[in-house]
Amino acid sequence: MDRIALLKTFVAAANEGSFTKAAEKLDTSNQLVSKYVAQLEKHLDARLFNRTTRRIHLTEAGRQCLQHANHILESINDMEGQLGLFNAQAKGVLHVSAPVSFSTLHLAGALGAFQNAHPHVSINLQLNDRKVDVVDEGFDVAIRAGHLASSTLVAKKITTVKLALCASPAYLEKYGMPSHPAELKPDHYLEYTYVNYDNDQSELIRALKANAQKYTPRLTANNGEVLLNVAKQGEGYVLQPTFIAGGALKRGELVSVLEAFVPEPVSLYAVYPHRKLVSNKLRVFIDFLSEYFEDIPYWDR
The missing domain is CATH 1.10.10.10 (Winged helix-like DNA-binding domain superfamily/Winged helix DNA-binding domain)
Structure with a gap:
């Protein structure tokens, strides 16, 4: 029966x-x-x-x-x-939202390698540093860094993101190397618009928040690369992920300061709507990114 x-x-x-x-x-x-x-x-x-x-x-x-x-x-x-x-070939169009700087600096290379491995998957990539609504805006997946709020979305870790507080050698020669967040000059902060450290209670973040309530930052921008380039000119200090700042730090164009006070590393996630089944194109895309970047990404090695 x-x-x-x-x-x-x-x-x-x-x-x-x-x-x-x-x-x-x-x-x-x-x-x-x-x-x-x-x-x-x-x-x-x-x-x-x-x-x-x-x-x-x-x-x-x-x-x-x-x-x-x-x-x-x-x-x-x-x-x-x-x-x-597992037996079906990955194919179709994958709609992806990702941060601007991460995409231009690192995701572009990963996408090229992915499409060589999966030629029947087309990528529609939209770059935006704001927090997009994955469901309402029709994305299959969004790449996000930081602490994620609980939601109906599913988050899969892709890699680890370290942060660095940076200033140029010329800036440090002029104003001195700080040994504590209290020694930072509040009006010299180069602030990233979309940063959200509401869940971070580190001493450095508390100091930056307190200063922001009293002083206007020297520059506020919605692009981390712009802020980094201004910092290289000696115009202030900036808190950025090492996937943006790593190259300048290795070349000596910037110096990492107050390392003992910098917030703990966060994660870079692939975030997608909660569904009973994940499409094959999305599954292979997330798996590929995790293997490509690894837990310790190449820019931190």
Whole structure:
């Protein structure tokens, strides 16, 4: 006896309220629907329907059975779909939102390698440093750094992001090397517009927040590379991720200061809507990025 076939027939009959309509939906005979329902009732030793000449009505046992049957059939569909993804070729258009500087400096190389590995996946990349609404704006996935608020979105870690407080050698020669956040000159801060350290209680962040309430930063911008370039000219200090500042630090154009006070590293995530099944194109994309960047990314090695 195929119990799955019995459950499918029972669910169709329950949803249609008629053996005849269930038979039409399943493209089978009225007699076979009646037979399968009777077999299920016999197997469960419970009456599932009260029958009249025109309609059928679920009994209390039938209502409970319908809940379990829907859950079982849904789980089977999910299993079949998920396992089928491993044999299916990744293809289609993937709509991606990502931060501007990370994309121009690092994601571009990863995308080229990804499309060499998966030539049937097309990428529609939209760059924006603001926090996009993944669902309402129609993205399959968004790349985000930092502490994520709880939501209905799923977040998969791609890599680790370190932060650095930087200033140029010329700036430090003129104003001195600070040994504590209290020694920072508040009006020399080069502030990134979209930064959000609400959950960070480090001494450096507390000092920056306190200064921001009293002083206007020398420069506020919504692009980290611009702020970094201004800092290289000796115009102030900037707090930036090392995927932006790493090159300048290695070349000696900037110097890392107050390292003991810099916030702990955060994570870079791939964030996508919570669904029962993740499309194959999205699954291979996230897996590829995780392998490409690794937990300690190349710019920090």
